[in-house]
Structure formats: C-alpha cells, structure tokens
Amino acid sequence: MQQKPSYIESARIEGAHIRFVWDEWNVRATYEPVDEALVERLMKLSKRANCAFTIAIAEWIVYRFQPFDRDPEPLQYLEAAWAANVDLAYADEMDIVDEEWGGPVRGPMSMAISFVVDALFAEEADPNAPFNPAWAARFARHVLPDAVIFDQWFDQCLLRLEQLFPMQTEEELDWFDRLKNGGQLVPREVFDPGFDFKHEMTGFLINQFLSQLRPGSNPFLRSADEMRQIGFDRTPYIAS
Numbered sequence: 001m002q003q004k005p006s007y008i009e010s011a012r013i014e015g016a017h018i019r020f021v022w023d024e025w026n027v028r029a030t031y032e033p034v035d036e037a038l039v040e041r042l043m044k045l046s047k048r049a050n051c052a053f054t055i056a057i058a059e060w061i062v063y064r065f066q067p068f069d070r071d072p073e074p075l076q077y078l079e080a081a082w083a084a085n086v087d088l089a090y091a092d093e094m095d096i097v098d099e100e101w102g103g104p105v106r107g108p109m110s111m112a113i114s115f116v117v118d119a120l121f122a123e124e125a126d127p128n129a130p131f132n133p134a135w136a137a138r139f140a141r142h143v144l145p146d147a148v149i150f151d152q153w154f155d156q157c158l159l160r161l162e163q164l165f166p167m168q169t170e171e172e173l174d175w176f177d178r179l180k181n182g183g184q185l186v187p188r189e190v191f192d193p194g195f196d197f198k199h200e201m202t203g204f205l206i207n208q209f210l211s212q213l214r215p216g217s218n219p220f221l222r223s224a225d226e227m228r229q230i231g232f233d234r235t236p237y238i239a240s
Contacts (some may be wrong), residue, residue, distance in 0.1 A: 024107065039130050057112075061111070079221075089230060092220050
C-alpha cells in the first residue's frame with residue numbers, strides 16, 4: 001500500500017486516547033451541520049478536486065485509528081479510491097457491513113470510507129459533491145485528538161485547490177464525456193503542503209502511482225482483465 005503522508009506522520013495523531021463521544025444512533029451529529037461558507041467555496045472546485053479532497057481527509061481519519069485496528073481494508077480501499085478518481089473502472093465499491101464496522105474505532109473508519117464511496121460512486125449525488133469533503137472535515141475534527149494541525153493543513157489544501165482545480169465553465173463541459181467532466185486529474189501529492197506541485201507534473205505523478213499498484217494484493221482494485229471486460233479501452237494502470 002501507499003506510504004503514510006509525511007504531514008500525517010508529523011501530526012502524531014495515531015493511537016491517541018479516544019476521548020470523543022461516539023453514539024451509533026446519532027452519527028449524523030458528528031458531521032452536520034456544515035459550514036455554508038465552506039460549501040460555497042467547495043462548489044467552485046471541480047468534482048475530481050472534491051473527490052480527492054474527501055479521500056485525503058479520510059486518510060487522516062483512518063491513520064488516526066490504525067494502532068487500534070490493523071485491518072488492512074480501510075487503507076486498501078483508500079488506495080483504490082485514488083485510482084478510481086482517475087477512472088471509476090479501477091475500483092469496486094467497498095461493501096460496508098454495519099455489524100462489522102461498529103464501535104468508536106471501526107465506526108469512524110467506516111464513516112471515512114462512506115464519505116469516499118459517496119463522493120466517487122453516487123452519481124445521483126453529483127450536485128452534492130462539495131458536501132463530501134465538508135462532511136468529512138467536520139467528522140475528522142470530531143475524532144482527531146487535536147484538530148489544530150488538521151485545520152492548518154485543510155486551509156492550505158483548500159487554497160491550493162481553488163488556485164489549481166476550479167470547476168469547469170459551461171464551455172469546457174462535454175455531457176458525453178464523463179471523465180472530462182470530472183475536471184483535471186488530481187495527484188495525491190497535491191495535498192502535501194511541502195510538495196511544490198505544478199500542473200505539468202500530473203502525468204508523471206499519476207503514471208508513477210498507477211504503475212506501482214498491485215491489483216492482486218488489493219481486493220478493491222480490478223485486474224487489467226476485469227477492466228477490459230467492463231469496457232476499459234486504454235492500457236490499464238498507465239495514465240493516458
């Protein structure tokens with residue numbers, strides 16, 4: 001799987017004592033209501049940018065709980081999610097069985113995955129794409145031991161996304177091209193404040209990421225043959 005981001009490593013959030021309130025019957029209160037001003041800003045980003053932001057936030061949540069639960073599936077799913085944000089053909093949805101994902105550790109991890117699943121696969125929720133990172137961020141602040149470093153990271157990332165990945169204009173949209181309508185590809189490195197990202201790096205970074213994936217070791221990644229069977233007409237695991 002991918003390496004833990006350095007900014008999460010330096011935040012030292014892993015394994016912190018669980019002091020937040022966790023009520024299985026009122027989880028909605030942990031991520032709503034959202035800041036309307038924030039949603040307005042997120043509405044001006046491309047769909048891919050909002051999906052990528054949601055995945056990056058989910059990594060904070062999952063890594064926070066890793067020392068308590070070594071199940072590899074949450075991180076495997078997030079790895080597959082980065083690939084799915086290149087093309088949905090790369091990944092299967094994660095089927096979350098509520099009975100297996102309860103409690104103050106697995107419950108929050110399942111919520112992180114749920115925000116990502118909704119961002120990537122809920123086609124009918126496209127108009128609500130900006131809500132996914134807003135929900136995920138509010139939830140992260142609830143479960144993280146200290147949200148100050150997270151908030152600093154979040155603000156830096158939002159500014160970068162606003163500068164580099166705005167929502168397309170009507171003239172740029174092609175209603176017959178789902179991939180194009182998602183906006184430009186968003187590499188994971190965009191969310192590293194210490195990485196001096198430039199748009200011209202995108203092809204290299206995406207290719208590097210895809211070429212290192214091993215579908216046989218990740219149950220949520222489709223194999224090259226499976227991708228061809230569902231109509232993927234390019235070379236799998238190489239960015240076009």
